[in-house]
Each structure stands twice: as C-alpha cells, then as structure tokens.
Amino acid sequence: MLRVDGLHAHYGRAHILHGVSLDVAQGEVVCLLGRNGAGKSTTMKAIMGVVPPSAGQVLLDGKDLAGRASFEIARAGIGYVPEDRRIFAELTVEENLEVGRRAAPAGSQGWNPERAYTLFPVLAEMRRRPGGRMSGGEQQMLTIARTLMGNPRLLLLDEPSEGLAPVVVERMAEAILALKREGLSILLSEQNLAFANAVADRACLIETGQLRHTASMAALMADDEVRARYLSV
Amino acid sequence: MDSLIVQALNGLASASSLFLVAAGLTVIFGVSRIVNFAHGSLYMLGAYLGWTLTSHGPLAELGGFFGFWGGVLLAALATGLIGAAIEFLLLRRIYRAPELFQLLATFAVVLVVQDIALLIWGPQDLLGPRAPLLRGATEILGLRFPRYELFLICVGPVMLGLLWLLFHRTRFGILLRAATQDREMVAALGVDQRRLFTSVFALGSALAGLAGALQLPREAVNLHMDMAVIVEAFVIVVIGGLGSLGGAFLAALLIGELHAFGILVFPRITLVLAFLVMAAVLVLRPHGLLGRKPSGLLPAAVPSPPLPRAPRWLVQAGAVALVLLVVLPPFLGDYALSVMADMAMMVLFAASLHLIMGPGGMASFGHAAYFGAGAYGAALLAKHFAAPMEVGLVFAPFAAGIVGLVFGWFCVRLSGVYSAMLTLAFAQIAWSTAFQWVEVTGGDNGILGVWPSEWARGKLVFWYLALALCGLGVVLLRRLLYAPFGMALRAQRDSPLRAEAIGIDTLRVRWVGFAIAAAAAGMAGALFAYGKGSVFPSFLGIPRSVDALVMVLLGGVQTVLGPLLGAVAYSGLQEQLVRISDLWRLVLGVAILALVLFFPGGLAGALRRREDDRA
Known part of the structure; x- marks a missing residue:
C-alpha cells in the first residue's frame, strides 16, 4: 500500500537521505532498524512532508504524495506519531484527541475518543488533564491515540518504545499488535530489537541514509552477521 | 473621593477597548507568529467604517437601535474581512520570509491604510452618533456616570468570556490553541494551516474593528488613532504575555486604570507610566504576567556567513567616490548640497x-x-x-x-x-x-x-x-x-x-x-x-x-x-x-510591499542566491 522510491532529503545543506526505497503491504508491520543518525526519523518525516523530500516518490495506493503539504498527506491516509511525541501540553487529553479527529471514510468503523480509551484505558481516567502533566508513557499513548483519531490507513510510528519503562513497553507492544489485528498497516522505527521482534513482520535496515538490507523479522533474528554489521554499536 | 471613583470607572471603560485590540493582536501572534503592526490600522478602519455605516446609507436612515448597533457590528465584520484579505493577499506569501520582513510588510500596510483613510475620509476629525438606549448618565453611589461607559465596562469581561468559550468549547478554538503551541504537528494531523491562519486574522481584525467602532460615541475618529492604539496594545500584550488572553485582560485593566489615575496625578507622562510598568513586569517576568516561555520548537537561528573583507575593486571604487564627494561639491548648487x-x-x-x-x-x-x-x-x-x-x-x-x-x-x-x-x-x-x-x-x-x-x-x-x-x-x-x-x-x-x-x-x-x-x-x-x-x-x-x-x-x-x-x-x-506627491505614504508603502513580495530574502539575499547558482 505504501511504496517509497529513491527518497532524498536535506536538512539545510546536509544531505541526510540518499535514495531510500521501501514498501509496506496492506496490514503489514514493517520496522525500520538502524543506529542513531542512520536516517530512520528523517525517512518518516520525509514521507510525512514534515521535512520536504528533495527527490523521490512516496506512493500511497499508487498516488504520489511527495512534495505535498503534510496536512494533505495526513488527509490522504497517513498518520504520523513523532519521536518526541509533541503533545499539546496546554490542551487536555480530550482536546488533544479533538485536534486529531477527522471524519472516517464512508463504510469504515471510525475512531472516536471512546474507542481510543478502550485501546489505552489509562487515558480514560485523565480526560481533563493537560498533556503537559502526564508521564512519558501516558503521553506516548496519547500521541498514538491522537493520530488514530484521524483514521489513518497507514501509521508511521517513530520509536514508540523510546524512554519508556519496561512494563509500559509491553503495553505498547500489545496495543500495536491490536492495531495490526484490525488490519492497520504500520511502519515503525526502533532501536529496541526485542520490541521490533515482538511486533514487526519484516525489517528494513538503514544506514547512512540508505536502505541496506531487508528481511523477515524471523530471518533477521537468525542472522547474527547482518545484525552485527548494521545494528551493533 | 468622588472623582477617584469616576476615574476608576473611566479606566475600566478604556480597559475594555484596549483589551479587544490587544486580544486580537495576541491571538494573531499566537497562531501565525506575526506581529501585526497593522492592527492599529484595522482598529482605525473599524472606527471609520462604523462612522460611515452609522451616519450614511441605509443603516443611518433606519436609525435608532438597529441603525447604530447594526452599523457597529457590520463595521467589525467588514474589518474582519479586510484583515482576512491582508492575510490572504500579502502575508500568506511571506510566511517563509525572515521575521523582519513580515514585520516590515505589516508596517507597509500601516502606511497604505493611512493614505487610503485620508483619501476616503479626509483629514478632519469625524464625530460619530450617540448610542441609542445608552445616552445620558446613571447615578452610581450618588455620582452621575455616562451609561455608555458603563456599557463598555461590561463589554470587556463579556468578550473575554465569549473568547474563552470559543477557545475551549469549539473545535476551531481548540485547533487555534493547538496551533499556538505546535503548528507543524497540527499540520501533520491533517489540519490545513492556511485556512486556520486566514480565519485567525479575520477573528483578530474583527475584534480590532469592533473596538474601533465602539469608540464612536466616546471620541472623534481621526487619522492618528492607529499609532496611538497600536503602541498601547503592544504594551498590553507584552505585559500580559504574548499569546495569553487572560494576561491581555489583566494588563488592559492595569494600563486602563494607570491612564485614568495617571491623568490626575501626572498628566504629562501617562505613556511613560505605562512603560515603567512594562519595564518592571519584564524585569520580574521576562515573558509577561501570564505568558509562558515559548514551548515547542524555537525558531532556528539563521547563522550568517562570515563578513568578507572588502575586495580590492570595492576599496578603489570607494576611494574614487570619496574623491568625487570632496572635489565636485564646489560646483553644485545649494539645494543639491x-x-x-x-x-x-x-x-x-x-x-x-x-x-x-x-x-x-x-x-x-x-x-x-x-x-x-x-x-x-x-x-x-x-x-x-x-x-x-x-x-x-x-x-x-x-x-x-x-x-x-x-x-x-x-x-x-x-x-x-x-x-x-x-x-x-x-x-x-x-x-x-x-x-x-x-x-x-x-x-x-x-x-x-x-x-x-x-x-x-x-x-x-x-x-x-x-x-x-x-x-x-x-x-x-x-x-x-x-x-x-x-x-x-x-x-x-x-x-x-x-x-x-x-x-x-x-x-x-x-x-x-x-x-x-x-x-x-x-x-x-x-x-x-x-x-x-x-x-x-x-x-x-x-x-x-x-x-x-x-x-x-x-x-x-x-x-x-x-x-x-x-x-x-x-x-x-x-x-x-x-x-x-501628497500620497507619499501610499507610494512608499506599495514600494515596500513590492520589495517584500518580490525579494523576500532582501536584495542582498537575491544577489547571494545568484552567486550560489554560479558557484
């Protein structure tokens, strides 16, 4: 459903992405793996149009979205959960969800706050709490819920386990698997290999802004040499 | 004692209109990060439009309650439309330009509006009609107090309440607050910022226009209203904290009362008083009374290239110019000199x-x-x-x-x-x-x-x-x-x-x-x-x-x-x-707008781009 082809991106004059190509099938969970600074986050931002790509294609169901404004890309059906969460600190949980809300496409079961609270019950207990007064894990749940409110067909999750306590990481993995069971396609980036192994079908290994290797998650876990080459520090 | 109460009420009445202007300014700034110097011009336009609508044309003929209040509301709406048009036609094109250029563009709008108002309404002060139902005075504590002032005193808190409801109970308001904190994230969630910006300009401008039109029964409309009010509005917004409505309300009360009592005590230095308060507030709270340290992403600093030494040809050209400036003048007339x-x-x-x-x-x-x-x-x-x-x-x-x-x-x-x-x-x-x-x-x-x-x-x-x-x-x-x-x-x-x-x-x-x-x-x-x-x-x-x-x-x-x-x-x-030309402001304003629109990086920026292309 998503096909990225030859994506280049710059920060100022620094050339970060050197032609990243990858794809995500309907209902598949793909994980971008790589060391710090490899270009995982930039790939996500470039897909989303937050960092405008300087060359390449971002095809969603065959429609090229590269170079469009990020609100148009969001409306086309891509949901983006940034690494730094970017909760609206002065808005309550309910209001944060409201910002993300968009009408569901006809004939599909849309997201609403109640459904989001079923996925993350802890949020239901703090509907009126300002986002700035939540823990990191709660904020991570809120930012995912907020993006889901836009009824995306494809979810970009940038390091969802980063900085979370182990028990919260487990909850997060369960939530992602629940979303996967509902047929949502997900592209996530991770540093935590165990987490990636728990949720992803396939891995894309990225290094210095280029895709180096792709394999099923199981194959990657069995291949010590590849892991050592691209992931070990 | 009696005069003190009257002054206190007067101060509250001015605070209301100051709050309306400052609220518009602060809301626009919060979302768009543009400091709208033309906000005072919108206030002035609101007053002029209100004058025209309430003393000419069908509403004036209708007269009475609907004639006056219809005119005031229509003036506010028209000012809102003008503000939206300014955003749509001008500012939208320069959001990516350096901050200074945006400010310069709104300065240019001030110049243009000055001359347009002069052309349409002329240089003389214009007296507006009195407000129906609110003529005359009411007795409070044995003192006669103008009813219209009492009405204005209520306008401030009522508008604060309405704005609070707008910002907390409507989707539009929630989006505006979210955009004030993190515009990029709002866009990534599928919200079209352009429409948000245009509508926030319309809202802020309508508030300024309303404030201007509400001044009609209080004071004559003139061409100096824009600058007078914009400086006060800046002072209020800075004291209250950029982007904070509650802060703007508090600061408007403070400044309104300061003016009212300052006139009694230090009639000559009312503006200086306001400044002293502002200075004190900023020293104690650098982000204003209720302002917060800007959250989210700070604007990235624009590192400038190192200053080059002047090339030889430039030094030579400078020397030649200097010689000419010394040698030629004896041959020039007094005017040229x-x-x-x-x-x-x-x-x-x-x-x-x-x-x-x-x-x-x-x-x-x-x-x-x-x-x-x-x-x-x-x-x-x-x-x-x-x-x-x-x-x-x-x-x-x-x-x-x-x-x-x-x-x-x-x-x-x-x-x-x-x-x-x-x-x-x-x-x-x-x-x-x-x-x-x-x-x-x-x-x-x-x-x-x-x-x-x-x-x-x-x-x-x-x-x-x-x-x-x-x-x-x-x-x-x-x-x-x-x-x-x-x-x-x-x-x-x-x-x-x-x-x-x-x-x-x-x-x-x-x-x-x-x-x-x-x-x-x-x-x-x-x-x-x-x-x-x-x-x-x-x-x-x-x-x-x-x-x-x-x-x-x-x-x-x-x-x-x-x-x-x-x-x-x-x-x-x-x-x-x-x-x-008598209309030099208009011409100058248009020239600045042209500069800003066609060279959003400045002439030097345009030149540097050409050099980059060559390199």
Missing part, C-alpha cells in the same frame, strides 16, 4: 542601525529614538545654555548613547519579538516626551534656531562637515565589526550558547553594541538638527524608525555596504516622492 548632506546623515543613521540588526542580530523598531535623542540633546543645549554647535556635536553622541544604555538595558534582555516591541515602545515614549513636555522641548512646535556656528553656515562648508563626521562614524562602525568586539557581537548572534561557553558575556556585548549604535545615530541626528536649524517630535517618530529599517533591509542586513547603498537610494527616492 543640502540633499547630499541629508543623505550623508541617513547613511550614518542606517549604518548605526545595521550594527544592531546585522552583526548584533537584534531587531530595533525604534531606532529614531536615538537619532532624536542626539538632535534634541544638541537643540536643548543650544536653547537653554546657548551652547555653540561644536559643543552640541560633541555632546549629542553621549546624550544618545546614554539613552541607548538605558533603553538598551531592557531591550537586550529580551529576544526576538519581545525585544522589537520594546524598542518600538521606547521610541514612542521618547516621542511622547518630546511632544508632551512642552516647557522643555517646545512640544509640537519643536525648538527653532538651532543653527550651526558662523563658520559652518555656508551649504558647502556644512556639507564637508557632514561628510567628515558621518564618514568618520561609518568608518569607525565598520572598523568595529572586524575588531574583537565585532567578532564577539557576531559570535553571540550566531550561537549565544557557544559564545557564552567561550567566555563572552553576551548580554554585555549586546548592550554595548546597542549603546554604540545609539551614539552613532545621535551624531547623525545632531547634524540633521543643525542642517535644518530646528528639531521636531517627528525626528523621533515611527516613520523615521521605519526609514532606518527600510534603508537597512533594502540594502541587505548581511553586508556592510548594503545599508550605505540602501540609505542613499531610499533617502533620494523619498525626497523626490515627497516633492512630487
């Missing part, structure tokens, strides 16, 4: 502002304060102590430098928009001092008879004097840029953190730079005073600060030579415009 002398002073004035804006990385929207401080310093010495020109010219840079030290102490502590607003407020305070303190400054009549000494009265000699002093000033400023102090100044602009880490006291460097620039501007101002033989409050006025800004931006902030060329080009152009 005095125009050239004015240009020399403008060159120094622009070069001094450039020190703050270019290498200093600060924005000053009130640089005329220091130009005027020099001019008034020399003129006051001449008037009260009969000091000769030589003494005046020595004294003026010190006078301006001291003013720069005082004002600068506050300005360099703030950053970006807060700092720019503060410089403007200071300049307005300097202006109102010159304007209101009639015994000392002569008020609007200025100080006459500030003539050069006997030996310098000839136009030719005065030209050489101007050339020598301005040339010296420019050379010293230029020298400063390459001295260790100039490097420290540039270092703190490019990265305050790293500059601090290598032992540069960034605040102090900025402060000293500010004062040096003020002193240089003071020298230009004193020469200007002697050239004209008089000083007037207009020397410190906003238009003169804008002149300096345009000269610097026209030439380019990033080059040393730019401001010099900009000054020559701009002061020549303005001189000609004023001579040939």
Whole structure:
C-alpha cells in the first residue's frame, strides 16, 4: 500500500537521505532498524512532508504524495506519531484527541475518543488533564491515540518504545499488535530489537541514509552477521 | 473621593477597548507568529467604517437601535474581512520570509491604510452618533456616570468570556490553541494551516474593528488613532504575555486604570507610566504576567556567513567616490548640497542601525529614538545654555548613547519579538516626551534656531562637515565589526550558547553594541538638527524608525555596504516622492510591499542566491 522510491532529503545543506526505497503491504508491520543518525526519523518525516523530500516518490495506493503539504498527506491516509511525541501540553487529553479527529471514510468503523480509551484505558481516567502533566508513557499513548483519531490507513510510528519503562513497553507492544489485528498497516522505527521482534513482520535496515538490507523479522533474528554489521554499536 | 471613583470607572471603560485590540493582536501572534503592526490600522478602519455605516446609507436612515448597533457590528465584520484579505493577499506569501520582513510588510500596510483613510475620509476629525438606549448618565453611589461607559465596562469581561468559550468549547478554538503551541504537528494531523491562519486574522481584525467602532460615541475618529492604539496594545500584550488572553485582560485593566489615575496625578507622562510598568513586569517576568516561555520548537537561528573583507575593486571604487564627494561639491548648487548632506546623515543613521540588526542580530523598531535623542540633546543645549554647535556635536553622541544604555538595558534582555516591541515602545515614549513636555522641548512646535556656528553656515562648508563626521562614524562602525568586539557581537548572534561557553558575556556585548549604535545615530541626528536649524517630535517618530529599517533591509542586513547603498537610494527616492506627491505614504508603502513580495530574502539575499547558482 505504501511504496517509497529513491527518497532524498536535506536538512539545510546536509544531505541526510540518499535514495531510500521501501514498501509496506496492506496490514503489514514493517520496522525500520538502524543506529542513531542512520536516517530512520528523517525517512518518516520525509514521507510525512514534515521535512520536504528533495527527490523521490512516496506512493500511497499508487498516488504520489511527495512534495505535498503534510496536512494533505495526513488527509490522504497517513498518520504520523513523532519521536518526541509533541503533545499539546496546554490542551487536555480530550482536546488533544479533538485536534486529531477527522471524519472516517464512508463504510469504515471510525475512531472516536471512546474507542481510543478502550485501546489505552489509562487515558480514560485523565480526560481533563493537560498533556503537559502526564508521564512519558501516558503521553506516548496519547500521541498514538491522537493520530488514530484521524483514521489513518497507514501509521508511521517513530520509536514508540523510546524512554519508556519496561512494563509500559509491553503495553505498547500489545496495543500495536491490536492495531495490526484490525488490519492497520504500520511502519515503525526502533532501536529496541526485542520490541521490533515482538511486533514487526519484516525489517528494513538503514544506514547512512540508505536502505541496506531487508528481511523477515524471523530471518533477521537468525542472522547474527547482518545484525552485527548494521545494528551493533 | 468622588472623582477617584469616576476615574476608576473611566479606566475600566478604556480597559475594555484596549483589551479587544490587544486580544486580537495576541491571538494573531499566537497562531501565525506575526506581529501585526497593522492592527492599529484595522482598529482605525473599524472606527471609520462604523462612522460611515452609522451616519450614511441605509443603516443611518433606519436609525435608532438597529441603525447604530447594526452599523457597529457590520463595521467589525467588514474589518474582519479586510484583515482576512491582508492575510490572504500579502502575508500568506511571506510566511517563509525572515521575521523582519513580515514585520516590515505589516508596517507597509500601516502606511497604505493611512493614505487610503485620508483619501476616503479626509483629514478632519469625524464625530460619530450617540448610542441609542445608552445616552445620558446613571447615578452610581450618588455620582452621575455616562451609561455608555458603563456599557463598555461590561463589554470587556463579556468578550473575554465569549473568547474563552470559543477557545475551549469549539473545535476551531481548540485547533487555534493547538496551533499556538505546535503548528507543524497540527499540520501533520491533517489540519490545513492556511485556512486556520486566514480565519485567525479575520477573528483578530474583527475584534480590532469592533473596538474601533465602539469608540464612536466616546471620541472623534481621526487619522492618528492607529499609532496611538497600536503602541498601547503592544504594551498590553507584552505585559500580559504574548499569546495569553487572560494576561491581555489583566494588563488592559492595569494600563486602563494607570491612564485614568495617571491623568490626575501626572498628566504629562501617562505613556511613560505605562512603560515603567512594562519595564518592571519584564524585569520580574521576562515573558509577561501570564505568558509562558515559548514551548515547542524555537525558531532556528539563521547563522550568517562570515563578513568578507572588502575586495580590492570595492576599496578603489570607494576611494574614487570619496574623491568625487570632496572635489565636485564646489560646483553644485545649494539645494543639491543640502540633499547630499541629508543623505550623508541617513547613511550614518542606517549604518548605526545595521550594527544592531546585522552583526548584533537584534531587531530595533525604534531606532529614531536615538537619532532624536542626539538632535534634541544638541537643540536643548543650544536653547537653554546657548551652547555653540561644536559643543552640541560633541555632546549629542553621549546624550544618545546614554539613552541607548538605558533603553538598551531592557531591550537586550529580551529576544526576538519581545525585544522589537520594546524598542518600538521606547521610541514612542521618547516621542511622547518630546511632544508632551512642552516647557522643555517646545512640544509640537519643536525648538527653532538651532543653527550651526558662523563658520559652518555656508551649504558647502556644512556639507564637508557632514561628510567628515558621518564618514568618520561609518568608518569607525565598520572598523568595529572586524575588531574583537565585532567578532564577539557576531559570535553571540550566531550561537549565544557557544559564545557564552567561550567566555563572552553576551548580554554585555549586546548592550554595548546597542549603546554604540545609539551614539552613532545621535551624531547623525545632531547634524540633521543643525542642517535644518530646528528639531521636531517627528525626528523621533515611527516613520523615521521605519526609514532606518527600510534603508537597512533594502540594502541587505548581511553586508556592510548594503545599508550605505540602501540609505542613499531610499533617502533620494523619498525626497523626490515627497516633492512630487501628497500620497507619499501610499507610494512608499506599495514600494515596500513590492520589495517584500518580490525579494523576500532582501536584495542582498537575491544577489547571494545568484552567486550560489554560479558557484
């Protein structure tokens, strides 16, 4: 459903992405793996149009979205959960969800706050709490819920386990698997290999802004040499 | 006691309209990060439109309740539409341009609206109708108090309540608050920012228009309303905290009451009082009463390329120009000589502002304060102590430098928009001092008879004097840029953190730079005073600060030579415009808009892009 082809991106004059190509099938969970600074986050931002790509294609169901404004890309059906969460600190949980809300496409079961609270019950207990007064894990749940409110067909999750306590990481993995069971396609980036192994079908290994290797998650876990080459520090 | 109660109620009534204006300003800033200098113009347009709608046409014929209130509401809506149009046609095109260019664009709108209002409504004060049902007075505690004022007192809290509901109970309001915190994330969630921006401009402008139209029964409509209200609105927004509605309300009450009682106690220095409060608030709370430290992403600093040494051909060209400036003048007429002398002073004035804006990385929207401080310093010495020109010219840079030290102490502590607003407020305070303190400054009549000494009265000699002093000033400023102090100044602009880490006291460097620039501007101002033989409050006025800004931006902030060329080009152009057209503001405003729209990176930026392409 998503096909990225030859994506280049710059920060100022620094050339970060050197032609990243990858794809995500309907209902598949793909994980971008790589060391710090490899270009995982930039790939996500470039897909989303937050960092405008300087060359390449971002095809969603065959429609090229590269170079469009990020609100148009969001409306086309891509949901983006940034690494730094970017909760609206002065808005309550309910209001944060409201910002993300968009009408569901006809004939599909849309997201609403109640459904989001079923996925993350802890949020239901703090509907009126300002986002700035939540823990990191709660904020991570809120930012995912907020993006889901836009009824995306494809979810970009940038390091969802980063900085979370182990028990919260487990909850997060369960939530992602629940979303996967509902047929949502997900592209996530991770540093935590165990987490990636728990949720992803396939891995894309990225290094210095280029895709180096792709394999099923199981194959990657069995291949010590590849892991050592691209992931070990 | 009775008069105190009346004054307190008066203060509350003014606070309401101040709050409406400031609320619009702060809401627009929160979402778009644009400081809308044209907000006062929208307020003025609201008043003029209200006047027209309530005294001409079908609503006026209808008269009575619906005639008046229909007219007021329609005026607010029309102003909202005008604001939306300004956003749609102008600002939308320059959101990516540097902050200064956005501010400059709204300045240009102020100029254009001034002349358009003059063309449509004429220069005379216009008296509006009285409000139906609210004529006459009511007794409160045995005192008669105008009903309309009581009504206005209620308008403020009611509008605050309505705005609170809008911001907390509607999707539109929630989106606006979210966008105030993190625009990029709002866009990534699928919200079209362009529509949000246009509608927030419409909302803010409608509030300004409403405030203007509501003034009709209180005071005559005139062409000075825009500047008077914008400075107060800035003061209120800065005191309250940028983007905070509650803060704006509190600050409006504070300033409204301060004015009401200030008139009783210190009738002459009401604006200075407001400034003192602002200074105190900013020292104690740098982000205003209810403001927060800007959350989310800070605007990325724009590191500038290192200043190149002047190439050989440029030095040679400069030498040739200098020889021509020395050799040619004896063959020129008096008019040409005095125009050239004015240009020399403008060159120094622009070069001094450039020190703050270019290498200093600060924005000053009130640089005329220091130009005027020099001019008034020399003129006051001449008037009260009969000091000769030589003494005046020595004294003026010190006078301006001291003013720069005082004002600068506050300005360099703030950053970006807060700092720019503060410089403007200071300049307005300097202006109102010159304007209101009639015994000392002569008020609007200025100080006459500030003539050069006997030996310098000839136009030719005065030209050489101007050339020598301005040339010296420019050379010293230029020298400063390459001295260790100039490097420290540039270092703190490019990265305050790293500059601090290598032992540069960034605040102090900025402060000293500010004062040096003020002193240089003071020298230009004193020469200007002697050239004209008089000083007037207009020397410190906003238009003169804008002149300096345009000269610097026209030439380019990033080059040393730019401001010099900009000054020559701009002061020549303005001189000609004023001579040939009464509508010079309109023409100038349109010219600035064209500059901003077609060269959003400045002329220097356009040139650099061409060089990049070649490289």
